[in-house]
Amino acid sequence: xxxxxxxxxxxxxxxxxxxxxxxxxxxxxxxxxxxxxxxxxxxxxxxxxxxxxxxxxxxxxxxxxxxxxxxxxxxxxxxxxxxxxxxxxxxxxxxxxxxxxxxxxxxxxxxxxxxxxxxxxxxxxxxxxxxxxxxxxxxxxxxxxxxxxxxxxxxxxxxxxxxxxxxxxxxxxxxxxxxxxxxxxxxxxxxxxxxxxxxxxxxxxxxxxxxxxxxxxxxxxxxxxxxxxxxxxxxxxxxxxxxxxxxxxxxxxxxxxxxxxxxxxxxxxxxxxxxxxxxxxxxxxxxxxxxxxxxxxxxxxxx
Amino acid sequence: xxxxxxxxxxxxxxxxxxxxxxxxxxxxxxxxxxxxxxxxxxxxxxxxxxxxxxxxxxxxxxxxxxxxxxxxxxxxxxxxxxxxxxxxxxxxxxxxxxxxxxxxxxxxxxxxxxxxxxxxxxxxxxxxxxxxxxxxxxxxxxxxxxxxxxxxxxxxxxxxxxxxxxxxxxxxxxxxxxxxxxxxxxxxxxxxxxxxxxxxxxxxxxxxxxxxxxxxxxxxxxxxxxxxxxxxxxxxxxxxxxxxxxxxxxxxxxxxxxxxxxxxxxxxxxxxxxxxxxxxxxxxxxxxxxxxxxxxxxxxxxx
Numbered sequence: 001x002x003x004x005x006x007x008x009x010x011x012x013x014x015x016x017x018x019x020x021x022x023x024x025x026x027x028x029x030x031x032x033x034x035x036x037x038x039x040x041x042x043x044x045x046x047x048x049x050x051x052x053x054x055x056x057x058x059x060x061x062x063x064x065x066x067x068x069x070x071x072x073x074x075x076x077x078x079x080x081x082x083x084x085x086x087x088x089x090x091x092x093x094x095x096x097x098x099x100x101x102x103x104x105x106x107x108x109x110x111x112x113x114x115x116x117x118x119x120x121x122x123x124x125x126x127x128x129x130x131x132x133x134x135x136x137x138x139x140x141x142x143x144x145x146x147x148x149x150x151x152x153x154x155x156x157x158x159x160x161x162x163x164x165x166x167x168x169x170x171x172x173x174x175x176x177x178x179x180x181x182x183x184x185x186x187x188x189x190x191x192x193x194x195x196x197x198x199x200x201x202x203x204x205x206x207x208x209x210x211x212x213x214x215x216x217x218x219x220x221x222x223x224x225x226x227x228x229x230x231x232x233x234x235x236x237x238x239x240x241x242x243x244x245x246x247x248x249x250x251x252x253x254x255x256x257x258x259x260x261x262x263x264x265x266x267x268x269x270x271x272x273x274x275x276x277x278x279x280x281x282x283x284x285x286x287x288x289x290x291x292x293x294x295x296x297x298x299x300x301x302x303x
Numbered sequence: 304x305x306x307x308x309x310x311x312x313x314x315x316x317x318x319x320x321x322x323x324x325x326x327x328x329x330x331x332x333x334x335x336x337x338x339x340x341x342x343x344x345x346x347x348x349x350x351x352x353x354x355x356x357x358x359x360x361x362x363x364x365x366x367x368x369x370x371x372x373x374x375x376x377x378x379x380x381x382x383x384x385x386x387x388x389x390x391x392x393x394x395x396x397x398x399x400x401x402x403x404x405x406x407x408x409x410x411x412x413x414x415x416x417x418x419x420x421x422x423x424x425x426x427x428x429x430x431x432x433x434x435x436x437x438x439x440x441x442x443x444x445x446x447x448x449x450x451x452x453x454x455x456x457x458x459x460x461x462x463x464x465x466x467x468x469x470x471x472x473x474x475x476x477x478x479x480x481x482x483x484x485x486x487x488x489x490x491x492x493x494x495x496x497x498x499x500x501x502x503x504x505x506x507x508x509x510x511x512x513x514x515x516x517x518x519x520x521x522x523x524x525x526x527x528x529x530x531x532x533x534x535x536x537x538x539x540x541x542x543x544x545x546x547x548x549x550x551x552x553x554x555x556x557x558x559x560x561x562x563x564x565x566x567x568x569x570x571x572x573x574x575x576x577x578x579x580x581x582x583x584x585x586x587x588x589x590x591x592x593x594x595x596x597x598x599x600x601x602x603x604x605x606x
Contacts (some may be wrong), residue, residue: 019491022320028477037579069495074570090495097519112589116431122517122519122520123519124520125597125598126584126597126598127597132597137511142516142517142519144517145383147361148447150462162573165528171516180508180509181509181513181514182516182517182520183520184502184503184506184514184522185503185513185514185517185518185520185521186517186520186521186522187521188499189499189521189522189524189525190374191558191561192499192592193521193524193579194561194576194580195449195554195557195558195561195576196492196495196554197580197583197584198557198579198580199487199550199553199554199557200487200488200583201580201583202557203487203553205483205485206484208583208586210488211484211488211583212583212586212587212592213474213586213592214425214445214447214484214485214488215427215488215592215593216425216444216445216494216592216593217401217427217485217488217489217492218428218488218489218490218492218493218528219487219488219489219524220522220587220592220593221492221496221524221527221528223580223583223584223587223593224524224584224593224598224599225521225524226577226579226580226581226583227581227585228577229359230368230574230577230581231574232575233573233577234570234573234574234577235570237565237573238568238570239478241501241565241566241568245562245563245565245566246594247502248558249500249552250502250506250567251499251502252555252558254498254501254532255494255495255498255551255555256503257308258494258498259548259551260498261546262541262547262548262551263544263548264543265544267377267537267538267541268539270514270533270536270537270540271496271533271534271537273497273501274497274529274531274533274536275502275533276504276512276528276538277368277496277497277500277501277504277529277530278528278530278533280427280503280504280511280515280526280529281526281527281529281530282512282530284513284515284518284526287515287516288520289515289519289523290518290519290523290526290527290601291518291601293433294428294429294435295428295429295527295529295599296431296594296599296600296601297599297600298594298599298600300592301311
């Protein structure tokens with residue numbers, strides 16, 4: 001059932017972390033890798049992100065049982081096309097992209113001979129590149145698989161076991177539903193964070209220096225997310241457009257209602273919302289999806 | 304120059320932290336305290352947040368040289384009125400509230416005999432109450448003083464030294480400018496976080512359980528802020544209405560532009576903004592206003 005040979009295409013934060021996690025958790029599995037950027041390939045060799053780094057994607061996948069694309073979602077189809085001639089029929093092809101319907105279609109178009117099972121480990125940091133990865137990235141995080149109807153269940157189970165071995169919990173869902181859920185829990189939060197950081201940079205009556213100095217009042221939390229990889233996030237918004245616009249519409253309606261409450265001095269409405277939102281934090285911490293320490297455990301909170 | 308007797312009114316996260324920070328950094332300064340909630344007074348005694356907890360605010364301020372109000376900004380005037388008869392003329396009265404123009408007016412109305420110097424240490428966590436405070440809360444954080452024109456410069460210097468002794472950096476600015484700056488760096492981020500967490504709780508097509516499970520994609524960062532004290536934040540929005548509405552208008556304009564870019568598939572506009580916002584994070588980390596570790600140093604990132 002387990003894979004003895006896995007190829008990782010794209011050796012940034014996600015690809016590098018998959019490679020390091022395999023080395024730590026699946027010692028019998030050989031990994032090969034490729035990245036379009038020669039500098040990244042060089043760093044990947046130096047850090048040992050995979051067992052062997054190849055200078056051509058076709059060579060990297062030569063005898064792979066599983067190929068995982070860890071490139072921006074807008075680059076999936078082209079990356080797939082590059083290995084199309086070298087990929088054996090029936091090879092399991094997966095990815096780690098943040099939007100799933102578009103990616104599934106792209107990989108199936110590029111690689112009709114493969115068993116495509118799109119995947120999304122809901123994990124990451126604001127860092128990117130070959131120095132950003134670490135073996136524990138996927139521990140206690142959810143990895144969502146979105147196989148199309150009719151996908152070989154054994155292949156899905158095999159991929160599930162692979163991710164469980166790296167520390168992840170598995171959920172299987174429809175790609176369209178994934179895209180709606182992640183629009184709320186990931187894409188809209190990123191869009192809002194990018195926006196407010198942009199707004200704050202462009203003010204005339206408040207200087208950039210002031211924004212930075214007084215960021216500990218809440219703003220700094222948003223800057224972490226807004227430091228995420230620009231190419232990756234551009235592609236997420238372009239490939240998950242409908243769900244993002246739908247959720248953005250709901251957010252804007254709610255924000256407008258709150259704006260009206262502030263204008264009218266409606267303290268009760270504000271208080272009621274602010275009380276209700278506390279519970280969600282509690283559940284997230286209880287379910288191990290965030291650090292229980294105040295302020296994410298930043299700095300030193302012992303007195 | 305230094306204070307030998309300081310009274311803290313309100314013994315939650317901020318008041319408790321001031322008391323603990325004084326005990327650690329100014330051993331010659333005696334602290335007294337009061338809280339309107341008897342349970343909080345009891346916990347304050349058990350934790351030793353101040354040297355002496357009184358059951359009446361008038362008794363607590365009897366021989367104070369400095370009184371610091373650490374109550375929600377909407378409660379300042381009433382809290383001031385309660386000590387008005389007991390306060391000696393010339394006593395320095397300050398606070399830790401997040402909006403400053405309204406608070407300065409409220410305290411001056413309630414305590415015409417006092418030297419009122421509003422203050423705002425830009426520091427906090429999502430926790431509240433008498434168990435939340437810790438002595439290091441103000442270290443390397445900025446404390447903004449907003450004395451009215453004509454305030455005794457010696458009193459301002461005395462209060463500045465007090466806050467520096469607790470580890471804070473001091474900035475002095477006009478109350479109206481403070482309210483505009485903090486609307487951007489703190490109030491709007493909180494409003495947005497409360498809104499998106501509310502939006503996510505109210506969806507029908509995505510369950511609350513899904514929102515919690517997949518929160519590591521970015522959403523969880525917002526839930527921390529949205530777990531902050533509801534009374535405190537209701538009052539901030541009601542007392543800093545104009546600056547909040549002004550900044551909210553700019554944010555909404557920018558968000559609408561981004562929405563249009565997504566609808567039109569304008570990848571260049573998205574990419575340009577997402578690249579620009581990375582720099583601000585870098586500056587915030589360089590200036591010691593946030594943790595340099597990825598993901599705020601959450602969990603274990605060693606491999």
